[in-house]
Amino acid sequence: MEEGQGFDRLSPNGNKAMSNYRIQGATGEWEVVIGLEVHAQVTSNAKLFSGAPTAFGAEPNTQVSLIDAAMPGMLPVPNRECIRQAVRTGMAINAVINKWSRFDRKNYFYADLPQGYQISQLYHPLVGEGVITVQLDEKDPDSEVKEIGVERIHVEQDAGKLMHDQHPTRSYVDLNRSGVALMEIVSRPDMRSPQEAGAYLTKLRSILRYVGSCDGNMDQGSMRADVNVSVRKPGGELGTRTETKNVNSVRFVMQAIEQEAQRQVDVLESGGRIVQETRLFDPDKGETRSMRSKEDAHDYRYFPDPDLLPLVLDDAFLDECRATLPELPDAKRGRYESELGLSAYNAAVLTADADTARWFEALLAESARVQKKGEAEVAKAASNWLISELFGALNRLGKDIEDSPVSPERGAELLGLIGDGTISGSIAKQVLEIMLETGDAPAKIVEEKGLKQTSDTGAIEAEIAKVLEANPDKVADYRGGKDKLFGFFVGQTMKAMQGKANPQVVNELLKKALG
Ligand code: ADP
Ligand code: MG
Numbered sequence: 001m002e003e004g005q006g007f008d009r010l011s012p013n014g015n016k017a018m019s020n021y022r023i024q025g026a027t028g029e030w031e032v033v034i035g036l037e038v039h040a041q042v043t044s045n046a047k048l049f050s051g052a053p054t055a056f057g058a059e060p061n062t063q064v065s066l067i068d069a070a071m072p073g074m075l076p077v078p079n080r081e082c083i084r085q086a087v088r089t090g091m092a093i094n095a096v097i098n099k100w101s102r103f104d105r106k107n108y109f110y111a112d113l114p115q116g117y118q119i120s121q122l123y124h125p126l127v128g129e130g131v132i133t134v135q136l137d138e139k140d141p142d143s144e145v146k147e148i149g150v151e152r153i154h155v156e157q158d159a160g161k162l163m164h165d166q167h168p169t170r171s172y173v174d175l176n177r178s179g180v181a182l183m184e185i186v187s188r189p190d191m192r193s194p195q196e197a198g199a200y201l202t203k204l205r206s207i208l209r210y211v212g213s214c215d216g217n218m219d220q221g222s223m224r225a226d227v228n229v230s231v232r233k234p235g236g237e238l239g240t241r242t243e244t245k246n247v248n249s250v251r252f253v254m255q256a257i258e259q260e261a262q263r264q265v266d267v268l269e270s271g272g273r274i275v276q277e278t279r280l281f282d283p284d285k286g287e288t289r290s291m292r293s294k295e296d297a298h299d300y301r302y303f304p305d306p307d308l309l310p311l312v313l314d315d316a317f318l319d320e321c322r323a324t325l326p327e328l329p330d331a332k333r334g335r336y337e338s339e340l341g342l343s344a345y346n347a348a349v350l351t352a353d354a355d356t357a358r359w360f361e362a363l364l365a366e367s368a369r370v371q372k373k374g375e376a377e378v379a380k381a382a383s384n385w386l387i388s389e390l391f392g393a394l395n396r397l398g399k400d401i402e403d404s405p406v407s408p409e410r411g412a413e414l415l416g417l418i419g420d421g422t423i424s425g426s427i428a429k430q431v432l433e434i435m436l437e438t439g440d441a442p443a444k445i446v447e448e449k450g451l452k453q454t455s456d457t458g459a460i461e462a463e464i465a466k467v468l469e470a471n472p473d474k475v476a477d478y479r480g481g482k483d484k485l486f487g488f489f490v491g492q493t494m495k496a497m498q499g500k501a502n503p504q505v506v507n508e509l510l511k512k513a514l515g
Contacts, residue, residue: 034191039184041222044079048078067179076305106118106120112162198251241276278295
């Protein structure tokens with residue numbers, strides 16, 4: 001993008017509002033326009049232009065090479081892995097990959113930037129236009145789907161960190177982050193509501209994690225968003241925007257948009273005008289406040305970095321990047337529906353993040369093996385169990401799927417016991433609870449606790465007789481036509497059998513007894 005070129009157009013889908021989010025003012029309704037610039041730290045053991053390590057949480061200034069400290073005469077050398085990850089990310093959003101790109105110096109003075117400039121890419125970014133498809137509510141398969149344009153992804157260095165809370169009168173500088181590779185993923189101003197922006201960010205994070213190019217941990221700062229917001233009368237010209245910097249959670253991004261859009265409407269409605277400025281989000285107050293008037297690109301005196309040659313990629317490198325792309329969330333979601341026959345809801349939930357999908361696929365493979373069936377045959381039961389039983393339990397324990405105390409192999413054993421009729425679904429809930437506590441194999445638990453399901457008709461009939469005897473009026477009502485009461489008798493009989501009766505046998509015997 002050339003210096004000074006603004007946004008005078010929306011991408012083709014820009015006008016198709018996914019949610020009719022409007023702010024009501026005295027002079028009518030206002031539409032909100034949002035564009036996000038996401039800084040994503042590239043997953044790489046070494047920095048963008050030096051060999052220094054990038055581990056999170058290291059002692060201050062222990063991961064700083066002479067290059068990162070900007071010692072005179074040091075020369076940057078691009079790290080192939082960082083470029084590879086950015087290219088793979090571009091491919092994952094169907095973006096144009098520019099085989100010829102170049103690094104520029106963005107000049108400014110700040111104590112956390114020893115070079116006095118950041119090496120970035122303004123004029124010729126590595127990745128050009130792409131697109132991210134988002135669904136307003138991923139958990140609701142009927143909610144609206146929209147394509148959000150990505151204008152570019154460029155690669156740049158991170159700065160160091162100033163620490164103001166270490167000493168009463170001094171500030172310190174930690175250069176561990178100095179020179180770490182970032183991808184700046186710049187969206188088009190295509191979003192129209194806080195929800196859309198939240199969905200975009202969630203989807204982008206999901207894609208980055210699938211690709212493995214960024215860990216997406218917003219709370220550790222490895223992904224942060226600059227939130228550009230403007231308001232306008234629906235369909236009118238784009239308004240002046242403000243940019244709220246470094247917002248570090250999806251929820252905060254949504255809050256910042258809501259609050260900032262409302263503020264702009266208030267200013268405009270009271271006859272004021274919006275100043276293009278940089279703002280800060282205060283998570284405690286849930287509001288944005290002015291930081292500085294916004295600088296333009298020319299303020300930075302960008303120019304091509306004379307220490308670096310243009311970056312030229314060959315086809316072999318691009319092929320290698322493409323070959324290592326995993327199946328991405330949308331493709332996986334489609335396949336779960338078409339090949340495995342999962343509901344749209346289950347497919348959406350299981351593909352929303354890479355760890356969940358990986359866990360599910362291990363469970364599926366293992367279940368098919370244990371039950372000697374095809375994956376499609378066991379997929380429905382496995383997906384339902386994972387979503388309603390294991391997710392529920394993990395939620396209560398406050399654990400993520402990667403930290404599940406129950407492995408996919410153990411889960412598959414449990415599903416096998418349900419599948420072959422050894423235990424019922426309700427007993428399986430009890431068995432899961434014990435598995436979570438003890439880590440024991442489900443078969444062992446079922447054996448030791450005597451939880452095997454019984455089809456012993458004699459025992460079941462005896463309990464049915466007692467249930468009918470204890471409820472003569474309900475029996476009469478049922479026989480008089482109140483069919484719904486059948487469930488009551490099933491429940492009572494199962495309870496009497498401590499959940500261990502084969503439900504199918506209970507049904508049959510009850511029908512006979514109630515005649
Ligand atoms: P800069 O690099 O100075 O922040 P850009 O022109 O690269 O500026 O735009 C940055 C972001 O601002 C992009 O994500 C873009 O979508 C968004 N944006 C541009 N114009 C508007 C606008 N009028 N309202 C909301 N967002 C906007
Ligand atoms: Mg910006």
